[in-house]
Every structure is written in structure tokens, then in C-alpha cells.
């Protein structure tokens with residue numbers, strides 16, 4: 069018993085000494101506790117039960133009395149804390165609004181509505197000064213100034229600007245202006261984080277990154293800096309915020325000290341499952357407003373649809389949006405800029421089937437249009453990137469200084485290449501898509517695709533690396549149908565991926581539709597991006613479904629006589645009859661085989677298959693032959709290239725479909741009659757000739773038309789036509805050449821034919837490819853207006 073009492077006595081004495089220390093000067097009443105301790109020491113000598121009870125009662129009474137004394141102190145403590153929070157918030161508001169020496173104040177207009185795009189904010193002079201002195205820039209682009217104004221005003225913001233539009237400045241500039249403080253940027257990719265930190269360091273802005281591989285020591289140092297009074301920017305991956313208790317507590321401290329300025333969510337579309345690049349970790353960012361309700365959030369992205377915006381607001385717990393040009397006091401201020409970058413000139417050029425000829429063509433194009441300038445060539449694979457880099461260097465006798473960048477290159481070497489590229493010692497980077505994100509070099513004058521991208525989203529993003537300084541730049545896709553098959557083997561197990569690839573092929577094959585319209589249509593269907601978002605600052609679609617043609621892409625400036633649209637219904641019927649015969653004979657043909665077969669070449673033979681033990685179909689090694697006369701009433705008389713063009717066209721329309729057969733080492737792509745094939749194959753040749761079939765048209769390059777040089781290009785620029793893309797389905801039902809969104813040009817076909825046409829022409833490489841560029845005669849607006 070004595071022991072127990074002593075134990076209690078020790079604990080209480082310890083607690084007592086803590087209280088006494090903390091209240092020594094403030095609460096004289098508590099000093100009487102020393103008397104109690106004396107009493108308690110006397111309690112140890114009392115042995116009777118009654119005495120013990122009496123001592124306990126006295127102690128309880130004393131505890132109660134102390135609690136009564138403490139209660140008002142705790143109340144005082146709470147009210148002091150609340151008062152402190154209010155002062156903190158007033159201070160933070162003051163530091164935002166008083167950053168200009170000007171005595172003007174932003175009163176949100178008479179009716180509480182403010183136009184953030186205006187340059188008459190209280191801080192505008194300061195902002196302009198910092199833009200020039202710190203960032204070395206003279207003017208703002210797109211909606212940059214509005215976003216910066218809203219950020220300085222402490223607003224929650226959603227900002228949609230195109231790739232390369234200059235989103236970074238909208239949070240970097242407010243980070244270094246006005247009161248000291250911390251801007252926390254949350255990015256999904258290491259490459260983006262690396263590049264941001266590098267760029268900030270170059271600008272002399274203090275920054276640090278917290279990523280998975282940041283060592284414990286570095287983390288500790290960064291946390292200390294955040295806790296301290298440092299300002300600047302921190303780059304984080306989203307999971308870090310949600311998972312790290314230490315980080316949360318450090319940010320809470322920074323916030324309590326009034327130093328947490330804003331959170332920036334880069335690539336904010338990743339928050340929404342409805343978007344195209346959902347990242348589950350981004351959903352955890354809902355903690356930001358819960359933990360830091362007063363800290364503004366700035367969400368930036370290049371692609372945000374009307375469908376994903378509400379989801380984004382919900383996840384980030386942001387209030388409903390208001391327009392940046394007429395903002396109320398409480399909403400999330402919304403800004404968007406036209407998604408089409410008018411300095412980017414898109415074109416698709418045919419690519420020779422022969423690898424060496426392809427290199428010559430690409431090399432000649434570079435030397436003609438951008439000798440010695442910076443560019444990127446995107447390649448299908450690591451091996452292709454290596455080969456293209458080596459071949460181009462060799463072909464140009466070292467004049468085109470190439471470098472290689474892909475996942476197989478060691479990190480240190482990547483860094484070296486990057487530095488050389490930035491310094492201009494390498495002009496042309498041959499890369500896989502591993503190169504791009506976070507690569508911010510302003511003067512990239514061309515982005516060439518040696519092979520198709522896997523999707524139009526990818527293509528838009530990759531080409532967005534060109535012309536980030538706003539100067540005219542070229543985006544050239546060298547395309548041939550065989551590349552599409554090659555790419556299909558990469559995505560064949562993914563239905564969604566195959567669908568996206570088909571859209572990319574349609575874009576590449578299209579000789580008519582303005583490339584801007586093609587992007588607008590695609591993103592409108594795939595991401596619900598308003599058509600108007602390509603022309604106006606109207607991602608949400610209030611401006612309706614029209615979009616103007618760009619007036620500068622290959623299809624806009626094409627000479628109408630350089631292409632020819634033909635009725636190919638009978639040729640299509642013949643191809644499908646042959647394909648039907650091959651399939652019914654257990655045969656297996658690739659697209660290239662089929663081209664040969666329908667043209668009556670290759671002895672009319674095709675490989676067949678047999679049923680394996682487990683029902684699998686295996687190549688039998690035997691050949692079957694085909695009597696073209698009886699199966700299809702004779703051969704197709706189009707050129708090899710035109711047949712390939714036609715078959716790819718039929719494939720995009722669903723008359724021909726692909727299937728994939730894998731071996732242990734590779735996946736091969738074969739063709740078979742598609743779901744629509746029966747529309748033609750059920751008819752006889754006579755029926756087709758009598759016009760009973762739905763007409764199929766296909767557009768080919770008209771090789772007889774002489775090439776017109778690109779001098780007419782500038783004359784065509786600026787001439788625009790409005791196209792309504794909202795109701796295209798019905799309109800195009802009876803427009804066969806438009807059904808697939810584009811026709812005809814099959815690179816390899818055309819290439820081979822051009823090879824023939826320009827064989828003797830020294831200048832053929834350059835001149836020949838100008839078919840798609842020169843075009844004095846201009847577009848064919850009527851046709852275009854009908855395109856999907």
C-alpha cells in the first residue's frame with residue numbers, strides 16, 4: 069500500500085513540477101501545491117482506513133479546485149489561439165494585396181466583380197517588373213496575366229492552357245513576388261519535376277524536390293527548410309502529400325507560421341477518372357482543402373473537358389467556377405486559352421518503304437527547311453532511334469548532329485545528351501516517347517515522327533514540344549501504312565488502344581481535313597473538349613460547335629490538283645472477294661500479301677493453315693492458289709501504292725479488319741474481311757457495276773499533277789473557314805470519302821510512285837514532298853466542311 073501511494077506521489081509530483089514550471093509566474097495560486105506535497109508526505113505515516121479516506125477526500129477536493137482554476141485558463145488559451153489565427157489570416161491577406169508600392173487596392177469592382185485579365189491591378193507594375201527582371205520576358209502570353217493576377221489575389225484557380233503555352237510562369241511568378249512563402253507544386257512525373265527544379269534554379273528561385281528516391285538526409289534538410297522561414301517552391305509527387313505524416317506536420321507548421329502560399333496541381337486532369345490520364349494518387353489531394361482550407365489551390369492542365377471539370381472541382385474540394393474576366397469573390401477562378409497553337413504547322417508526308425530512302429527523305433527535309441536548327445525525331449523503338457540517329461549522321465556527313473534518347477540510355481548519358489542539346493552541340497534528338505515530358509527547349513523548330521504515335525493524344529502532346537518560344541515550327545509525320553501494322557502489334561491486346569491507333573491512322577491518311585479540325589473532332593469525341601476550345605478561350609463549350617480551319621496545315625494549303633478522289637467501289641469489291649476467298653480456304657495474308665494477290669502478282673499463292681491438336685490454327689507450310697479471274701473477275705489495276713492506300717482506307721471503314729497471331733518471338737498482323745465486308749461481297753460484279761452497292765471513294769495523291777513549290781504557302785496563311793463539327797455523323801452518312809474521316813494517302817504507295825516519278829530528278833526528294841505544302845490553288849472548302 070505504501071508503495072502504491074508513493075508511486076502516485078511520484079507521478080503527481082512530476083506532473084506538479086511541470087505545471088509549476090509552466091505557470092510559475094502566471095498563477096500564484098498554484099504555488100500552494102508545495103504545501104500539498106508536504107501533506108502528502110505526511111499521509112505515508114497514517115495507517116488507519118478512515119484517515120486514508122479522509123486524505124483521499126481532501127485530495128479530490130483539491131483536484132477539483134485546481135480544475136476549476138484551470139478551466140478559465142484553458143478558455144483563455146483557446147480564445148488566444150483563435151485570435152492568433154485571425155491575425156495570421158489578416159497578415160497573409162495584407163501581404164498578398166500590398167505587394168505593390170501603389171496605394172491602390174483591389175476592391176473587386178463596384179459590384180464585387182473583377183476582371184483579372186486587366187493590367188490595372190494594384191500589383192500590376194510590380195508583376196511587369198518581375199516578368200522582365202527575373203524571367204527575362206517582355207510580354208504575357210494567352211491568359212497568363214489573368215492567372216497570375218488571380219493567384220496574387222489569393223484565389224483558387226483552374227487554368228487550361230495548351231502544351232507549351234506557358235503554364236509554369238503562372239505559378240512561378242506569384243511564388244517570387246510579394247511576401248516570402250512556400251509554393252508547393254504537385255507533379256505526376258519525375259521528368260516534369262526535374263525540369264521544373266532545373267528551370268527554377270536557372271532563374272535563381274530557391275526550389276527543392278521531394279520524390280520517392282529522395283534520401284532521408286535530403287528529406288530532413290528539406291523539411292527543415294520548409295519549417296524555417298525559406299520561401300520558394302517545392303516539387304512533390306501527389307502520394308507524398310497524402311502518405312507522409314512528417315510532411316503533413318511540416319506543412320501545418322509552415323501554414324501556422326503564415327508561410328504556406330499556395331498549392332499548384334500540375335497536370336490536374338490526372339485527378340479525374342473521366343479524363344484520359346487518371347492517376348489514383350491524385351484523388352488523395354482532397355486532403356489539401358481539408359487540412360489547409362485557407363491555402364489557395366491552382367490546378368493547371370492542357371486538357372480538361374466539360375466532363376472532367378466538375379470531377380476535378382469535387383476531388384480538390386474547390387468552389388464552383390467563375391470566369392476570370394468577371395470573377396465573383398468566392399468562386400474558383402477559371403481561365404482557358406485556345407488549344408490550337410497557330411505557330412505549329414502540321415503536315416503528313418509519305419514515307420518510303422525502303423529504310424534508306426526514308427532516311428534520305430527525312431534528312432533532305434531537315435536540310436532544306438531547318439539546317440542546323442533544333443529538332444526531335446520520334447521513332448517507333450529504341451532500335452529505330454539508334455538506327456535513325458546513326459543513318460542521318462552518316463547521310464549528312466555529320467552535318468545533322470544527332471543524339472539518341474530512350475529508356476535504354478544510362479541516366480548519366482541522358483543528362484549529357486540533354487545538356488549538349490540545350491547548348492546546341494546536338495541539333496537533332498532521335499528518341500522514343502521517353503523523351504518529351506519535362507523537356508522544355510524553346511527553339512525546337514521541328515518535331516518529326518519517323519513512325520506514327522499510338523494515339524492522337526500522344527501525337528498532340530509530342531508535337532507540342534515544338535515552337536515553345538512561339539516561333540513558327542513544323543510538325544511532320546512521315547507515314548506509311550506498314551508502320552500502322554507494326555504499331556498495331558504493340559497494342560493488339562488492348563481494344564481501347566487499337567481504337568485510338570485507328571484514329572491516328574485516319575489522321576495520317578487524311579488528305580482533306582484541316583489538321584486543327586481533325587484534332588478538334590477527335591478531342592471533342594474522346595474527351596468532350598469543346599470544339600470552340602481550339603479557337604477561343606472556351607474549353608467549356610459555351611461558344612458552340614464550330615471551329616475555324618487553321619489555314620496553315622498541309623491540307624489547308626494543298627493544291628487541289630495534287631490529289632484525286634476516285635470511285636473505287638469495284639476495286640474494293642475485288643479486294644474483298646479475294647480476301648473472302650483466302651479466308652474460306654483457311655489462308656492467311658498480311659496487308660502486303662493481299663496487295664500482291666489482288667494485283668495478280670506473287671503467282672496468286674497464299675499460305676494456309678491447319679487445325680492443331682488443341683484446335684489452334686497453325687501454318688501448314690502449304691500454299692493455296694487463287695484464280696483471280698473466277699474469284700474477282702480479274703485483277704485490280706491500281707498501282708501498288710494505291711492498292712495499299714485503298715486497303716488501309718477499307719480497314720478504317722470496317723470492310724477489312726486485322727487480326728494478330730503470335731509466335732514465341734513476335735506478333736504478326738494479318739487481314740481478314742471486316743464486319744462491313746458483306747455489304748459488298750454479297751453482290752455480284754454486275755450488281756456493283758450497275759451501281760447497286762454503296763459507293764466507296766478514296767483520295768490518292770495525283771502523281772500526274774506537277775509539284776507546286778511551297779512559295780504559295782504564305783499567301784494561304786490566315787485564310788480560314790468555319791467548320792461545324794458538332795453534327796457530322798448524319799451529314800457524312802452519304803459522303804463515302806468522309807465516312808472514315810479521311811482517305812487515301814498511303815505513304816508507302818505514294819512513296820513508291822513518287823520514287824518512280826522523280827527518279828531522274830535531282831531535286832525529287834525536296835520538290836516531290838512539297839506536294840503537300842505548295843498548293844497555289846488552295847483547299848477545297850466544300851469537301852472539308854463535310855469531313856468528320
Ligand SMILES: Nc1ncnc2c1ncn2[C@@H]1O[C@H](COP(=O)(O)OP(=O)(O)OP(=O)(O)O)[C@@H](O)[C@H]1O
Pocket residue numbers: 205206207208209212229230231232233234235236237370508509510532536537
Ligand atoms: N510570356 C512568355 N513569353 C515568352 N516565352 C514564354 C512566356 N511564357 C512562357 N514562355 C516559354 O514557353 C515555354 C513553355 O512554357 P511552359 O513549360 O510553362 O509550358 P507548359 O504550358 O507548362 O507546357 P507543358 O504542358 O508542355 O508542360 C518555356 O520555354 C517558357 O520559357
